[in-house]
Amino acid sequence: MSPTAERLQAIHERIARVPRSPAHAVTVVAVSKTKSAADVREAFLAGQRDFGENYVQEALAKMGELAGLPITWHFIGALQGNKAREVAEHFDWCHGVDRSRIAQLLSRFRPATRPPLNVCVQVNISAEATKGGVAPGEALALAREVASLPGLRLRGLMGMASPSGSAEQARAEFARLRAEFDALRAAGLPVDTLSMGMTQDFEAALAEGATMLRLGTAIFGTREKAAA
Ligand SMILES: *Cc1c(COP(=O)(O)O)cnc(C)c1O
Numbered sequence: 001m002s003p004t005a006e007r008l009q010a011i012h013e014r015i016a017r018v019p020r021s022p023a024h025a026v027t028v029v030a031v032s033k034t035k036s037a038a039d040v041r042e043a044f045l046a047g048q049r050d051f052g053e054n055y056v057q058e059a060l061a062k063m064g065e066l067a068g069l070p071i072t073w074h075f076i077g078a079l080q081g082n083k084a085r086e087v088a089e090h091f092d093w094c095h096g097v098d099r100s101r102i103a104q105l106l107s108r109f110r111p112a113t114r115p116p117l118n119v120c121v122q123v124n125i126s127a128e129a130t131k132g133g134v135a136p137g138e139a140l141a142l143a144r145e146v147a148s149l150p151g152l153r154l155r156g157l158m159g160m161a162s163p164s165g166s167a168e169q170a171r172a173e174f175a176r177l178r179a180e181f182d183a184l185r186a187a188g189l190p191v192d193t194l195s196m197g198m199t200q201d202f203e204a205a206l207a208e209g210a211t212m213l214r215l216g217t218a219i220f221g222t223r224e225k226a227a228a
Pocket of ligand 1: 077200218
């Protein structure tokens with residue numbers, strides 16, 4: 001077994017140990033930023049199908065090298081307006097939508113030949129000011145707008161816990177995102193995705209109802225290159 005396959009197996013074992021209802025399905029998104037196309041291929045060969053990328057040009061290069069593999073590509077980075085067209089044209093999911101302008105650009109540029117782009121609205125649940133995302137009280141309005149735009153399919157919410165917080169703090173922040181998600185459902189929006197939890201906090205996220213975990217280091221090992 002490759003080291004990546006071994007790490008993936010260990011992650012699935014850890015996920016299975018977190019108590020949850022049989023109806024609670026979980027998807028692992030392998031975050032491959034700074035990793036090579038060969039690394040992605042190795043994870044693919046171990047059964048991994050969903051991959052997350054933060055930088056558009058880096059992602060497009062890997063997509064080109066891996067064309068033909070049935071990979072589901074997730075854009076999870078901070079999205080600038082001038083990159084919206086490439087994200088709309090090349091990705092299957094976009095997790096970081098946090099303003100109306102970006103939602104409108106993604107809608108406009110999504111090719112009619114492709115299924116709608118799956119969208120998560122990013123909510124700032126962290127106590128730290130540096131993270132993107134709408135304030136919790138603004139998630140419903142932006143989610144409604146995404147749901148109304150052609151070419152987009154609202155799937156749910158995405159958030160990140162404070163990187164320097166304690167495990168208890170992460171859990172409280174995830175609970176907050178879960179409450180926002182429940183509010184969307186109560187308002188009648190057809191959401192099914194709660195994208196939260198990274199290598200250091202995914203078990204807490206799962207315990208609070210995460211349906212999508214974004215894991216980089218746990219799958220590929222530490223990143224050598226600094227984030228671009
Ligand atoms: C890099 C990144 C991840 C994965 O981080 P790890 O700690 O390596 O698991 C998840 N989500 C986002 C938005 C990221 O930028």
